[in-house]
Amino acid sequence: MKTSYYNICVDNPDTKETILFNSLYGSLTVCTTREMASINKLLADPNGEFSESKITSIRQTLIDQKNIIMDDIDELEIIRQRKLAGIRDENRLDLIIMPTLDCNFACTYCYETHKPGKMDSRVEDALKAWLNDQVPRFKFVMLHWFGGEPLLGFQQVIAITRHLQELARRSGVEYVFHMTTNGYLLSEKSILALNDCDLFDFQITIDGTATTHDAMRLLKNGQGTFQRLFTNIVRAARIDRRNKITLRVNYNHQNLHTIPQLLESFPDDIRSQLRVTFEPIFGSCEVSATGNLSSQEISQATANDYRIAKNLGYDVVLVGSGLNPGKTVYCYAERTNQYIINYTGDVYKCSVSRFEPEKRVGTLTSTGKLIHEQQNWDAWKDMDLFETQCNSCVFLPLCMGGCRKTRLEKHGTGSFCALVPTNTSYLLKQVAFGNLDQVILRQVQSK
């Protein structure tokens, strides 16, 4: 027998207990200080013989929980096979379509270049022809509308979503349609039309209370947007109870501590339809969350905000997702059958991009064929599965190797590695002990 490489121990000094988590298999065990003395001996020497009377049952629990495993198990190979399965996944087609890169907002931290122009009928027809060929090959299609602001291309959104809806139904393919929108144009008329196409899933960003939001997310003319977004979100939720809205808060040092007040402001009756997620702003030093806040401060505040959201009746499914075992790829862009279709007909892999033609991985022809830009396509798909340092990281099964674009461009895994262990520590405590208020100190013991 040998010790799994992916055991993570997190102490809770208040309860004098330790959480033993295995990031590869997802097992979670809470142990007393006395038990940990025996556990540490066993993990250090899994084949050792010890005199303590309870050690046999503890050893069996560690084997059952896969903290101790058979000698012939190659754990890194298991992770490699998971990633290969995720990359090759032939069950699902993932599409992100951008009907325009233009936007009516001028957010202070936006990384996009908003170019005028929207998808014309030539590209729309080419896309429909390509979908006719592709969709029946899969079991499931996931469509995300993205941009720019996708509702600036409302007619194209409706025409293509309806086409895909009918095609999937005819082909016996399951589907989920989703839109990331700033929400400003989400009128009663538009929400009804989108619902009629089975699009019930939205992501809208609100960056804290009216004061902080209006300083960060404003119209091009400088006008604030909070009140209109708030009204639109409440109306969309009430028009059809199937509508689910991911309420995303992008935070940095300026708005992180306003999140509880924002959460209090939405009416009770729609909170279960609002799925909250808090994400750090990245980019330049002035706006970056990690450039202005410590990992500990971020984790402490966001964990507290998730707890508040849950208590207020919001949908908080993402809280535990960082602990889900079985993640196959770092993000959607690593899947071979994932495409970002720009309004020009150019095809990309990553949505965090300025969508320059020279970065495209392919183009849709007028007859609905996808022609690869071979050099860019090969560079994207032929990368090593992991960077060298990933091979010795105990959090690898939860992360799966970091951002492929960063790896490609900077030959590293990015600056967010530190957040994975810190968040994992917090999430583990929340799952195991359920009360973050009592957890003041954090300690991640990794190899």
Added chain:
Amino acid sequence: MKVIAKPKEEKELLIAVSEEAKPKDVQQGIIAQGQCCVDHLCGCNCSC
């Protein structure tokens, strides 16, 4: 020792990407993993 979660089997973890997966399995797998974040402003760890 208090067991909060048992280890998952590999077959169970990879059902959504397996050849034998039914369309509903694929859909359920996506929901279970909470794969909803499109705009990776964050390089986030949201299981996409």
